[in-house]
Amino acid sequence: MFCADSENYRGHSDIIAPVFIDSLNKWQMLACRETDPDASPRICMYDSAGKRIWGRVNEGHIDLGWAARLNDDRSHIVMGIKIGHKSCGPDGRFHDSYTEHVFNAQTGEPVELGFSVYKTMPVDINGDGYHEVVRGLPAANGDVMDRYGNVVGNIGGSVALSGKITDMPGEQLLVYGADGQISLWRDKNAEDCAFAVSRYNNPFYGKALSVSGNGYNWCILGGI
DSSP states (O other), rough: OTTTTTEEEOOOOOEEEEEEETTTTTTEEEEEEEEEESSSEEEEEEEETTTEEEOOOOOOOOOOEEEEEOSSSOOOEEEEEEEEEEEETTEEESSSSSEEEEEETOOBBBBOSSSOOTTEEOOEEEESSSSSEEOTTSSSSEEEEEETSOOEOOSSSEEEEESSSSSSSSOEEEEOOOTTTTTEEETTOOOOHHHHHHHHHHHHHHHHHHOOSSOTTTTTGGGG
16 A cells, blocks of 8 residues: 655546556556646656656646557557546537647657547457557547557447457457447457467456446556
């Protein structure tokens, strides 16, 4: 148990996502802050004892964020999205403005991906150990992109749950459409590589996947 930045932060973070750094064989933690607007930075990475490793973005409401294995060596990219006013309802969550911030997870250096990560989530659909990026949050368009931003498909709805839901290769997406239809999506050509299997076998993976009703199920597996 620890409290990160206990001396200078009194708000709450919209995103708390564990990130496993393979090169260090250690867990770190991404935090994207919403409240306590006078406290900075707003996007932070901590070690497993709660010590801040780096922090970026000095102001604003960071409402969305994730970690995903997008680098060539399968190391993580992290992102946080600063928003203006938001409204939430049965048709989804809407923002009147937003700014995307993307960083190398280990160094905190800014990264230019070349495509928008707004309302996206990471999922390894084809089992190659890299994450695809899906516009699967409510009111998004359902596009499935590879790690370079190329659209490779569309799921036709919003994601309720993602991960190794079945014993089929790759990770799957449980999707609900505007018409109320529930569907399970997968890549029929997926093949699980050894690295992907090691992700699924991480004890944290199964535990996190089982906790599917806390609002984090769309992003928490990306850090593994």
